[in-house]
Amino acid sequence: MNRSLPFEIFRYAAILLALAVTLIPTLWMASMAFKPIAEWSAAGADLTWWPKSPTLDNFRFIFGTSTSDLIVALDRTAGKPILASLLSAVFGTLIAMTAGTAGAYGLSRFGSGQNLPLALIQLRLFPPMAVMIPVMIMWAFFGLVDTWWGLALIYGIVTLPFAFWLMKTFFDDMPREIEDAALVEGCSRLRVFMKITLPMMRPALASSALFVFILNWSDYLIALLLTTREWVTIPVYMASLSSSMTGQLYGAKAALGLIAAVPPVIMGIAIQKHLVRGLTFGALKQ
Amino acid sequence: MTAIHLENLVKRFGAFTALKTMDLEIRDGEFMALLGPSGCGKSTTMNMIAGMEQPSEGRITFDGRDMNGVAMGRRGVGFVFQNYAIFTHMNVYDNLAYGLKVRGTPASEIDRRVKAMADFLQLTPMLDKPSAKLSVNILQRLAIGRSAIVEPAIFLLDEPLSNVDAAFRAVMRTELKHLQRQFRQTMVYVTHDQLEAMTMADRIAVMDHGVLQQVGTPLEVYNDPVNLFVADFIGSPGMNLLKGVLADSDRGLVADLGALGITAPIDPALSATARKHGIREVVYGFRPERVVLAGAGQGIAMPVTFIERIGARTVVHFGDGEQRVKAVFDNDVAVQTGETVHVAVEPGFARLFDAATGVAIREV
Numbered sequence: 001m002n003r004s005l006p007f008e009i010f011r012y013a014a015i016l017l018a019l020a021v022t023l024i025p026t027l028w029m030a031s032m033a034f035k036p037i038a039e040w041s042a043a044g045a046d047l048t049w050w051p052k053s054p055t056l057d058n059f060r061f062i063f064g065t066s067t068s069d070l071i072v073a074l075d076r077t078a079g080k081p082i083l084a085s086l087l088s089a090v091f092g093t094l095i096a097m098t099a100g101t102a103g104a105y106g107l108s109r110f111g112s113g114q115n116l117p118l119a120l121i122q123l124r125l126f127p128p129m130a131v132m133i134p135v136m137i138m139w140a141f142f143g144l145v146d147t148w149w150g151l152a153l154i155y156g157i158v159t160l161p162f163a164f165w166l167m168k169t170f171f172d173d174m175p176r177e178i179e180d181a182a183l184v185e186g187c188s189r190l191r192v193f194m195k196i197t198l199p200m201m202r203p204a205l206a207s208s209a210l211f212v213f214i215l216n217w218s219d220y221l222i223a224l225l226l227t228t229r230e231w232v233t234i235p236v237y238m239a240s241l242s243s244s245m246t247g248q249l250y251g252a253k254a255a256l257g258l259i260a261a262v263p264p265v266i267m268g269i270a271i272q273k274h275l276v277r278g279l280t281f282g283a284l285k286q
Numbered sequence: 287m288t289a290i291h292l293e294n295l296v297k298r299f300g301a302f303t304a305l306k307t308m309d310l311e312i313r314d315g316e317f318m319a320l321l322g323p324s325g326c327g328k329s330t331t332m333n334m335i336a337g338m339e340q341p342s343e344g345r346i347t348f349d350g351r352d353m354n355g356v357a358m359g360r361r362g363v364g365f366v367f368q369n370y371a372i373f374t375h376m377n378v379y380d381n382l383a384y385g386l387k388v389r390g391t392p393a394s395e396i397d398r399r400v401k402a403m404a405d406f407l408q409l410t411p412m413l414d415k416p417s418a419k420l421s422v423n424i425l426q427r428l429a430i431g432r433s434a435i436v437e438p439a440i441f442l443l444d445e446p447l448s449n450v451d452a453a454f455r456a457v458m459r460t461e462l463k464h465l466q467r468q469f470r471q472t473m474v475y476v477t478h479d480q481l482e483a484m485t486m487a488d489r490i491a492v493m494d495h496g497v498l499q500q501v502g503t504p505l506e507v508y509n510d511p512v513n514l515f516v517a518d519f520i521g522s523p524g525m526n527l528l529k530g531v532l533a534d535s536d537r538g539l540v541a542d543l544g545a546l547g548i549t550a551p552i553d554p555a556l557s558a559t560a561r562k563h564g565i566r567e568v569v570y571g572f573r574p575e576r577v578v579l580a581g582a583g584q585g586i587a588m589p590v591t592f593i594e595r596i597g598a599r600t601v602v603h604f605g606d607g608e609q610r611v612k613a614v615f616d617n618d619v620a621v622q623t624g625e626t627v628h629v630a631v632e633p634g635f636a637r638l639f640d641a642a643t644g645v646a647i648r649e650v
Contacts, residue, residue, distance in 0.1 A: 175369055175371060177367040177368075177369055177371035178371045178372075178373065180336075180338055180358075180365070180367070180371065181365065181367060181371040181373075181432075181433075182373075182384070182388075183357075183358055183359055184336060184337075184338075184358050184359060184361075184363060184364070184365045184433075185359065185384060185385040185388050185389075185436065186359035186360065186385075186388050186389060187359060187388050188359075191388075196373060199375045200373070200374060200375050202375070
């Protein structure tokens with residue numbers, strides 16, 4: 001197709017703008033993570049785009065092995081919060097995906113549980129604060145406050161609607177004839193689901209799981225309310241990286257942010273093949 | 287190798303009745319085509335035979351065994367779907383082997399039969415290929431192979447050729463017939479394409495609006511349609527159907543074809559039936575293939591409105607409005623658009639229908 005020059009200029013300008021909006025904050029964070037304190041603090045000499053004397057000090061600092069002049073002493077290191085985030089997000093995603101996939105399959109294929117979609121979404125119908133208070137009371141009653149499993153459970157519950165709705169669209173799009181073809185050969189329902197449906201749904205499962213994982217991984221509010229000390233997650237821990245003496249510890253925050261970006265990126269790369277296929281799902285001629 | 291018997295079969299979806307009281311006997315080893323336009327209930331019938339749908343009323347028996355409540359996996363049927371329903375996460379070999387694996391067939395036996403089937407359907411070069419990337423024609427072949435490999439007693443095919451290209455369709459028509467001769471299954475074939483039904487089926491069941499219209503050999507439904515629907519639906523183009531009124535004359539009972547300004551004599555045997563039932567308003571029908579050119583002053587004088595070349599033959603359209611007639615001639619027919627020609631119906635090939643009910647008037 002032949003496009004006019006002004007249109008091409010406009011097109012590339014729009015692309016550049018979109019890239020700038022998404023990439024500059026990320027690059028700024030990456031740059032900040034490797035700067036020594038003098039370069040990121042207001043007390044320092046001059047702010048620079050790129051670290052003049054790159055250092056791993058910020059990373060050492062949050063893991064408690066710093067030897068340099070970051071004055072404050074941390075009362076805890078980033079190790080446990082990273083573990084807390086990983087455990088709660090991974091198990092939360094497992095809960096949401098397992099229950100969501102099962103529910104979506106049931107509704108899509110058998111039409112049972114007509115009220116399920118609305119029932120599932122009700123935790124999202126109210127402002128989070130409104131539902132979090134009763135949740136806090138319940139979690140306290142069951143002794144789930146400040147545990148990674150308590151956090152995983154609530155993550156599984158609040159992201160369940162997303163898993164459910166995503167998977168339902170995928171199941172609705174999958175031709176029933178494929179399952180009927182296996183059933184007519186004498187396959188049991190369960191075996192059809194395990195051997196035919198789920199394997200064919202792999203791209204859908206992968207993209208839904210990534211989406212749900214990112215939601216869980218980036219949560220701040222729920223973790224803030226349901227953890228106190230032992231099992232605070234990365235976002236909560238990050239917010240605590242400040243002190244009355246130095247103010248916000250931007251370098252340390254940036255270093256932690258960079259680490260926090262790693263798992264979603266790895267997951268994204270691992271399932272990239274499926275993500276592209278997920279868009280073109282519908283392997284059959286209709 | 288099973289006879290299928292449908293007795294008083296009714297299927298309702300909510301308030302909608304998809305199938306109204308169907309009775310059909312499909313004989314052991316027979317190739318039966320269910321033919322009709324979309325929404326006529328042919329696929330619903332097929333799904334009930336397979337066990338995918340449960341009948342609202344009536345019953346289905348295989349060799350006398352009531353199939354009501356028998357799960358589809360236990361009916362011993364093979365089913366080929368219109369959209370193939372290939373397991374795209376498996377390669378061609380695993381697709382073919384699937385039914386045998388589910389049945390717990392030993393691996394060596396599976397291997398032997400998969401290779402034999404691949405050979406029969408010319409799929410051998412693709413056995414290791416992922417099935418997601420195959421062409422439509424090959425997918426269709428694979429779908430047939432996957433169902434045929436377990437040698438089901440009953441083989442059900444739901445419009446299997448509707449998505450493949452014309453040349454391949456012709457090939458598959460022959461191959462399917464060949465496949466049935468080899469395995470001798472009872473075959474039920476759903477289609478809206480009368481050519482497929484005509485060429486392959488031993489008998490055709492013509493359906494419309496959830497009602498079974500006629501069951502018979504291809505030539506029976508073509509030559510002696512039981513009602514106006516079958517007369518119009520079978521044949522390409524369908525039967526010419528002209529409105530007329532029966533009247534007595536010195537030649538016996540004749541049909542006055544109103545707008546055409548002629549009267550057509552009626553076979554004495556049919557006249558007797560018409561008289562007995564007191565039928566006056568009729569539809570006079572004849573196949574376009576049975577129209578011949580007549581000399582001046584004979585037959586019906588009609589203007590040629592359109593000439594349609596379909597390759598092997600030429601379709602000539604006569605007249606317009608209410609009284610239109612189509613005729614199929616050899617390509618060298620000497621008529622031109624605009625001229626008026628005299629045409630006649632070959633003796634013995636006219637059919638008569640009751641205009642009120644649409645039912646054919648036949649000898650008693």
